[in-house]
Amino acid sequence: MAAGAGIDIYSGVARMAGKVWGSLHRAAEPSRTAVVVVHPSSNFLGHYLLGPLAERGVDAVGLNTRYIGNDSALIMENCVLDVGAAIGFLRERGYEKVVLIGNSGGGGLTAFYQSQAESPTVRATPAGDPPDLTKAALPPVDGLVSLMAHPGRAIVYTEWLDPAIVDEHDPLRRDAELDMFDPRNGPPYSPEFVERYRAAQLARSRRITAWVREQLAALDKRDDGLRDLPFLVHGTVADPRFLDTALDASDRTPGTLWGPAVTSNLLPATLGHHTSLRSWLSQWSVDDSNCDGPRHIARTNVPTLVMYGTADQVCFPSHARSMYDAIPHDDRKLVPVEGGNHYLQGQPDLIAHVADTLVGWIEAKGLRA
Template sequence: MSAERSVPNREPTTPKGVSPRFVGLTTPPKQRAPSGQHTCQGLYWTQDGKPSPKVAFIATHYNVDFSEHYLSGHLAAHGFGFLGWNTRYRGLEDLFILEPALDDIAVGCRWLKEVAGVQKLILLGNSGGGSLMAAYHAKSREVDSYPRADAFVFLSAHTGRPEVLRDWLDPAVIDENDPVKTDPSLDMYNPANGPPYSPEFIKRYRAAQVQRHNRLDEWVKKELKRLNAAGIPDRIFPIHRTMADLRFVDASIEPSDRPVPSCYFGDPAEANRGIGLAGRSSSLLTWLSLWSMQDSKFQFKTFAAQWKVPSIVIQGKADVGVFTSNAGNIFNSLETEDKEVHLIPGGHYFDDSKETFDEMLHLILNWVEKRFPSSKA
């Protein structure tokens, strides 16, 4: 998920001796916009004055700008290329549609192969980008024009956008048009309910989350049908109170090293009352493509059977939004025989300390170098 914190624990750094190259490309049949921008853009990070890397990473997110990804310079400093790549939907998650985004990722992968001279391609599925890059990998098995990856790194990755929104939705919302109206019996921020939460409350709460998600899904389909009958193709709608996972405040639910109460916006109660993080607004078509449990293809279980490449799953035990079960579910679903899972110290960005960041970085480096020992620059 696009976890945005106002102040990181440690500000991301760029090692000396590396620099980025701007890459702007169009995705046919799209052309450059009249104002000048390409369909998709990014930065390709490499070592200064060294031969072109033979192994490169590419990382993309639904919404967040990954061109200056916190790993870009560090992986480049060790001789790898790193393309922080943005699709046409950067900053436009409320309009996101899967198929064009996958075409945009394919354009970036093709550039790495045909222009940058990369021989081995590694997909980095980070945070919400985990399911997006997994969707690309699955599609590349079916479409010959999509360059195929040689390995996959899951880093603090969710299993899918629909599951994230379902698990974060506040089921106490009574009226989708009024963020104030609340069912106190389902309000996780009502002290009478906890924390800690009883098994009965947890069961009832999670069932109500599914019910709210299903109600939204039913409304979207009816509203789209109504608008289309009037010649209107789509519309935007808000989704209120989307920071309400019980795990944000109750450490006894799926215990880990995470601090509680906490979420990516700090205090969960305040975040839930504010402008949300996940799915705070969406077009009807984007809901069906990105958020719907019934219609979205962004659920890892739909990709796992096609998984044949070496893969590593890395998860920080202090992450406040991606939990250890996510890593376990991804790992257990992978069909490849060459797979590893590592639960290590650190939060979502491993910015807790230099030691936690370095452990994560060297875990990736060692894993990749064992599989592609002669392909570095």
């Protein structure tokens, strides 16, 4: 992997090794096609599709970025570099066709990657730091797949940000008029409440961004080399769609990937509670992050498959539609996975169905070498 602009991962071993790690599952017969499944921070070494794809004759890679298991200082532009390192590694080893799958949070990342591989434009992070992607080694892939994916971490984070929190240091001080967990507001939620709620989410995100920029400006005045600081964000799992399934209607049941929304919203292990100033701008700020899936997928020119689960509690039908609608050409396909949950947990028949669909699409597009 290419080094980052600062120390953004804790492990000295990982930094000094200069490597990102992947798990390759080989087909029984030699395959010159590799399918790569990636996410900005989740551990995909044991992804559920690797074995099934290899069994169907296609080599499959579960790829991790340098931020495996810890996105607190994640820089999206470095994730693009890590994907590029992996694609280059596979090309050097003779793979003639490479298909890149963005699963969950990987959807926005893979669109961002291919956009910059085909026609690079991003010269710095939103904080003005390296890398310059116009000078990076980013081999284009031959096909893109968005699988149970949302359009980007900053987009979905803003959709999940709890606007009822009135004190960034005290998540239990709440504005009842903007509290989706107050039964007086729903569910079901009125269109008027949802409109106010969405506006308040955006306003909270922008308040945090303004504070982040103030902190960075203060750091710039220091002469001791300190360039970043960590901070905490409370209330990051509060999308009304978690409780009101008539919003963005699908087959899902109420709740979240982590359990009941009211507790998941404040659990330490859920989305994006711990971050740094520079990571906030790159990863979570909806006005600043470069990782906007629809914007970037609109700049790509390879065959693209979008698959979504109709029972997914994380990525909703509108997320899949926003990615699909942004694809600028006709070599695209939108496929619902009926009854599929976010990671197809406990659904072996649907895992087989998704693997069959992927391999069938790869073959139909001439991507099986």
